[in-house]
Amino acid sequence: MSAPLAALGDTEAGSGVRPPARRRRLRQLGTRDRVVLGIMVGIPVLIQALLVWIPTLASVGLSFAKWDGLALSSIQGNGLTNYRFVFTESPQFWPAVLHNVTWLLFLAVIGTPLGLLLAVLLDQKIRGTRIYQTVFFLPVMLSLALIGIIWELIYSQDNGLLNYLLGTSGTPHAIDWFGDSKVNLWAALVAATWRHAGYIMILYLAGLKGVDPSLREAASLDGANGRQTFFRIVFPAMAPTNVIIVVITVIESLRAFDIVWVINHGTNGLELLSVLVVQYLVGETQVIGIGSAFAVVLLIISLVPIVIYLSRTFSTKER
Structure with a gap:
């Protein structure tokens, strides 16, 4: 094979652009290495999804619902009622x-x-x-x-x-x-x-x-x-x-x-926001919808410094 053709073989779809180094390294991995890499990445992602992301999404959904905590069939849409209670009616929130x-x-x-x-x-x-x-x-x-x-x-x-x-x-x-x-x-x-x-x-x-x-x-x-x-x-x-x-x-x-x-x-x-979440979710005043609304409010507030930190970190790396 001539040199131009060899160089063309290293490009993506003959476009003349060499694939990124990371992608080339992945292509060089054998089947066994790819399986091991998939397990090492997949298991932590699965655990993270089961313990963090799925409960978080469930809390967001329940914050707009009314539920007694028993049968899933008893979940009823509640609109913004829970958030209205949190911000205007709860004597403990502010x-x-x-x-x-x-x-x-x-x-x-x-x-x-x-x-x-x-x-x-x-x-x-x-x-x-x-x-x-x-x-x-x-x-x-x-x-x-x-x-x-x-x-x-x-x-x-x-x-x-x-x-x-x-x-x-x-x-x-x-x-x-x-x-x-x-x-x-x-x-x-x-x-x-x-x-x-x-x-x-x-x-x-x-x-x-x-x-x-x-x-x-x-x-x-x-x-x-x-x-x-x-x-x-x-x-x-x-x-x-x-x-x-x-x-x-x-x-x-x-x-x-x-x-x-x-x-x-x-x-x-x-009284703290984290305490109100626990009190309404599993405490004596158990109202899961309102507790989920408290949890979502706390989540949004917590995301602000995290997003600022991540944006600053990635912008620094790009520079």
Whole structure:
């Protein structure tokens, strides 16, 4: 075969355009490799579809229906009635939205900066830094439900550590940290921050390790002090890490559930959107259509930071 014909054989349908490298690699795979590749890709996709996408689509459909949760034949179309109840008639929706916004602001203003501060301090190559990292990261390895139980012991009105340190334990002046609706949200936020700060610390430590040391050396030669070097050189250089942490902070504030559920099932000042979903889907006030509507609202809100992150990531790769 002549050289021109050989080259033509490598093109797609004789169009003169070579197929993409990825497609050429797939064509070079044998039958066994293709089967293995199909299994490795197909099984996770199937699990994802069964556990995530199908329930999500079912929730979207049920949010427009009325169902007693028993026979599928009893499902009846309900239009926008469930959403009308969520936005205009539910006495818990807007307080839950306010609490979620408060949760987000608290983590963004206190929890995330605290994690950044810990990362900067532990990045100074101080003695025992590995031990400190382990101590601060330990809450991340615990479930939020267990963290709620631990902080219940700290906040207990009668025998709690905090009231003991304040000297009010066992007295009429002891503060009911989890029972008083004026303070229980802030008490839960402190417990959530204890875990969140350790998670952010690890992410920022990884980001700091990825910053080119020559940037700091150049800033030092230009006469910049440590504060100027960090805020003008190091922190902007961690832009990808910052975007990830912003997304994580938003999602953490939206999916907060375990702590408040352990405290009082998300009532008496601890109402959150995630709690309302559970209460209406499987709780005492079970109304599946309304619970699905709450779930769809929470899903839409959660998709906003995810879409922003993905669009930013893909646009960066294209550039």
